Amino acid sequence: MLRKNISLFLLLNFLIFDAFAQIREDCSDAPNEQLRELCLRFRRMDQISREKYEKQADAALWPPQAPGSPTFQRPIPIPPAHRGNVAYDPLECMSLQCLCPFFNGRMVAQDHCILPNGEPLQMAYRKEYRMMTDDERFRYHRALQIIKQNGQYDFLSRIHRDVSSGGGAHSGPGFLPWHREYLKRFEIQLKMIDPTVAIPxxxxxxxxxxxxxxxxxxxSDLFIGQTDWNGFVVTGPFAYWRTLEGGAAIRRNVGAEGNLFNENQINQVLQQTNVEYVLSYVTQTAGCPYPVNYGAIEYSHGAVHRYINGDFGPVPTSANDPVFYAHHAFVDLIFETWxxxxxxxxxxxxxxxPDIPSCTNPMHFSYSEMRPFPRLINRDGLSNAYTDQLYRYAPRPTCTRTEPACGSRYLFCDTRGFPHCVSKIKLGGICNGYEGFDACYNGQCIFGRCIPGPTPAPFKPIIVTPPPRPPTPRPQAPRQQASRKQAPKQITGINETLKNITNSIKNSIASRQRTKPVASKNQTIVTFVDCFNRxxxxxxxALLGECKDNSKYMNINCPSSCKLCTPSYSLNDTCTDRHVSCKQWKGEDQxxxxxxxxxxxxxxxxxESCGLCNSKKSDKCTIPKRKRKLAEELNIHSALTKKSSVVNKETNILRKLA
Incomplete structure (x- = not known):
C-alpha cells in the first residue's frame, strides 16, 4: 500500500513538472509561424515591463506639510460615491451626471442631462461600422478630423505608444481592462465635439x-479610405494624416500577412468559463500553473493588426490609424458579451x-496602477459602470432565410448553409462564388469580378399577417392604389429596415440644422484644459519654492501654480468658480x-459657489519648518503656523526662566 502511494505521488509530481516544462519561452510550441511571431512580440514587451518594474521606486507622494435615454441608451443608476461620479477632467468621468457640466448641461433628474440645445445627453450606442446611417458616419468622421486638427487625437495616440514599451496594457490580463478605459476616454473626447457621436x-x-x-x-473612401501604390492612405476621411513619427500619411499593407477575426475564434472565447482564459496570461514562464493559450483574444486580435499592417501592425504605431478604435471596440464587444x-x-x-509572477509581470496584477491613468488600478477596468452609464453595443448584423436582409446597403445576406451577413465588395474586387447575390456595391458579379451595372433584385420582405383587427368599412380599391403607389419604393429596394434608416438620416440632418445656432457653444467645450491646483x-x-523642492507631489497636485500648464482661468481672480462642475457640486451639498x-x-x-471669498486660502496651510522664515519674508501667514510660533515663544520663555 505504501509503495502504491509513493508511486502515485511520484507520478503526480512528474505530471506537474511536465506541465510546467511544456511552457516554452522561445514560443516553439506555437501551432503556426504567425502565432509564434505574436508570442515573441508579447514576450519582448513583457520583458521590458518586468525590467521597468524592477527599476521602479514606489516613492510615496507627500504634501509639503506632511512629515515625509431610449431603453438601449437608458443608464442604470450608480451609487453617488462610485468612481467617476465626480471628476475634475471629463475623461475621468464614469457617469452622464459627471459629464453633464462639461457639456454646459443641466441635470433634471439623477440620470437625465439636458444640453443647451434642449436635447438629452445620451449614452453612446456603438454600432457596427456599416450599420451606421450616413449622417452618423459623417459625424463620426468629422469629429475625428477635428480632434486630429486640435491635437487631442495625437495626445491620445501618444498615450498608447508610450505604454507599448512596458506597462500593463499588453501581453497579459490587463489588456482588456486597459483598452476599455482607453476607448472610453477616446469616445468622451469625440463627444466633446459632437455629443451624438459613438465609436463604431x-x-x-x-x-x-x-x-x-x-x-x-x-x-473604400466611404469608410477608412484607400492607399496608393506605396501603401499611403491618400483617399477617404483620413487621407494624408500625419503620424506621430512624422510620416506624411498613414501607411497600410492590407492582406500581406495575418488574418481577420472568424467565428471560431470568437466562439472559443465565449465558451470559456474561467476568467483566466479570457483575461489571459500570454507570457508564462516556468512555474506558471496555467498552460499557454494560443486561442486568447489578445492573440487573435493581434493577427488583425498584422492583416492591415503598415502603421497598424506594430503596437507603438498602431493608434496612428483610426481603424484602431473600431477594431478594439469589437474586441471590447466580445469581452462584454462573454x-x-x-x-x-x-x-x-x-x-x-491570480497575481502570479511566473505567469505575468507585476504591472498586470489586479491592484497595480493602470498607467498612465491617475488614481486607477487594473481591476477598475472591470467596472459595470462602463456599460451601465456610458455606452452600449448594438447587436451584430444578422439575417435569416425568411428575412435575408442585414439592414444596411453595405452588407448582403449569404443564404448558403447557415445564413449570415457579409460585407459588400468594391467595384473591381473579386467576388468568386457570389454570382447571383447582391454582393457588389453599386454593381454586379460577372465572371468573378464586381463590375458596374444593375444589381440583382433586392430582397422583398415577407409581409407578416398582423393580429386580427375589427373589420373596417374601407373599400378594396384604395388599398390597391396604395400598394401600387408603394411599388416604386419596393423596386428601389427600400424594405422596412431601410425605411427606418432613411428616416433616421432625415431626422439627424433636420436635428443638425436645428442645432446650428448653438454650435458655437459646443465648440468652447473642446478647449477644456485640465490645469487645476488640487x-x-x-x-x-509654490512661492516658497516647493515646486522644485517637492516636485513629485507638486507636479501632480499643483500644476497650475508650478506653471506646468496654462489654465483657462485667471490666477489673480481668487473669488470665481474655476471648474465647470462647481454649481452642480454646490447643489449636491458637496x-x-x-x-x-x-x-x-x-x-x-x-x-464662489461655496461662499469662501472672504477667507484667505493660506490661513489653514501648514508651512514646513524649513520655510517659515522665508514665509515671513514673503508675508505668507498661516493660522496654523502662527499658533505653533506662539507655542515656541512660550516654551523659550519658560526655558529662560528656568
Whole structure:
C-alpha cells in the first residue's frame, strides 16, 4: 500500500513538472509561424515591463506639510460615491451626471442631462461600422478630423505608444481592462465635439467571408479610405494624416500577412468559463500553473493588426490609424458579451486572474496602477459602470432565410448553409462564388469580378399577417392604389429596415440644422484644459519654492501654480468658480459634505459657489519648518503656523526662566 502511494505521488509530481516544462519561452510550441511571431512580440514587451518594474521606486507622494435615454441608451443608476461620479477632467468621468457640466448641461433628474440645445445627453450606442446611417458616419468622421486638427487625437495616440514599451496594457490580463478605459476616454473626447457621436465597432468576420477581404467596401473612401501604390492612405476621411513619427500619411499593407477575426475564434472565447482564459496570461514562464493559450483574444486580435499592417501592425504605431478604435471596440464587444453570458453581475467587477509572477509581470496584477491613468488600478477596468452609464453595443448584423436582409446597403445576406451577413465588395474586387447575390456595391458579379451595372433584385420582405383587427368599412380599391403607389419604393429596394434608416438620416440632418445656432457653444467645450491646483495651499507652497523642492507631489497636485500648464482661468481672480462642475457640486451639498482630496479641490476651485471669498486660502496651510522664515519674508501667514510660533515663544520663555 505504501509503495502504491509513493508511486502515485511520484507520478503526480512528474505530471506537474511536465506541465510546467511544456511552457516554452522561445514560443516553439506555437501551432503556426504567425502565432509564434505574436508570442515573441508579447514576450519582448513583457520583458521590458518586468525590467521597468524592477527599476521602479514606489516613492510615496507627500504634501509639503506632511512629515515625509431610449431603453438601449437608458443608464442604470450608480451609487453617488462610485468612481467617476465626480471628476475634475471629463475623461475621468464614469457617469452622464459627471459629464453633464462639461457639456454646459443641466441635470433634471439623477440620470437625465439636458444640453443647451434642449436635447438629452445620451449614452453612446456603438454600432457596427456599416450599420451606421450616413449622417452618423459623417459625424463620426468629422469629429475625428477635428480632434486630429486640435491635437487631442495625437495626445491620445501618444498615450498608447508610450505604454507599448512596458506597462500593463499588453501581453497579459490587463489588456482588456486597459483598452476599455482607453476607448472610453477616446469616445468622451469625440463627444466633446459632437455629443451624438459613438465609436463604431468593426466586425471583421463580415469581411473574412469574402474570397479577398481586402476588396471589402470597408476599405473604400466611404469608410477608412484607400492607399496608393506605396501603401499611403491618400483617399477617404483620413487621407494624408500625419503620424506621430512624422510620416506624411498613414501607411497600410492590407492582406500581406495575418488574418481577420472568424467565428471560431470568437466562439472559443465565449465558451470559456474561467476568467483566466479570457483575461489571459500570454507570457508564462516556468512555474506558471496555467498552460499557454494560443486561442486568447489578445492573440487573435493581434493577427488583425498584422492583416492591415503598415502603421497598424506594430503596437507603438498602431493608434496612428483610426481603424484602431473600431477594431478594439469589437474586441471590447466580445469581452462584454462573454461577461454577460458567463458572469453574474456581482462577479464581473471582482473576478481577475491570480497575481502570479511566473505567469505575468507585476504591472498586470489586479491592484497595480493602470498607467498612465491617475488614481486607477487594473481591476477598475472591470467596472459595470462602463456599460451601465456610458455606452452600449448594438447587436451584430444578422439575417435569416425568411428575412435575408442585414439592414444596411453595405452588407448582403449569404443564404448558403447557415445564413449570415457579409460585407459588400468594391467595384473591381473579386467576388468568386457570389454570382447571383447582391454582393457588389453599386454593381454586379460577372465572371468573378464586381463590375458596374444593375444589381440583382433586392430582397422583398415577407409581409407578416398582423393580429386580427375589427373589420373596417374601407373599400378594396384604395388599398390597391396604395400598394401600387408603394411599388416604386419596393423596386428601389427600400424594405422596412431601410425605411427606418432613411428616416433616421432625415431626422439627424433636420436635428443638425436645428442645432446650428448653438454650435458655437459646443465648440468652447473642446478647449477644456485640465490645469487645476488640487489644494488651496498650492500658491503659497509654490512661492516658497516647493515646486522644485517637492516636485513629485507638486507636479501632480499643483500644476497650475508650478506653471506646468496654462489654465483657462485667471490666477489673480481668487473669488470665481474655476471648474465647470462647481454649481452642480454646490447643489449636491458637496461644499459641506466632501472630505479628503475632493474637499481640497473644492476649496481651491469653487470659492464662489461655496461662499469662501472672504477667507484667505493660506490661513489653514501648514508651512514646513524649513520655510517659515522665508514665509515671513514673503508675508505668507498661516493660522496654523502662527499658533505653533506662539507655542515656541512660550516654551523659550519658560526655558529662560528656568
Amino acid at each position: 465597432y468593426w466586425d471583421s468576420t463580415l469581411d473574412n467571408f469574402l474570397p479577398s477581404p481586402r476588396d471589402s467596401i470597408f476599405f 461577461r454577460q453570458l458567463r458572469q453574474p453581475r456581482w462577479v464581473r467587477e471582482s473576478a481577475y486572474p 489644494n488651496p495651499c498650492c500658491e503659497s507652497w 461644499c459641506s459634505q466632501s472630505t479628503g482630496p475632493h474637499l481640497n479641490f473644492i476649496l481651491e476651485n469653487c470659492r
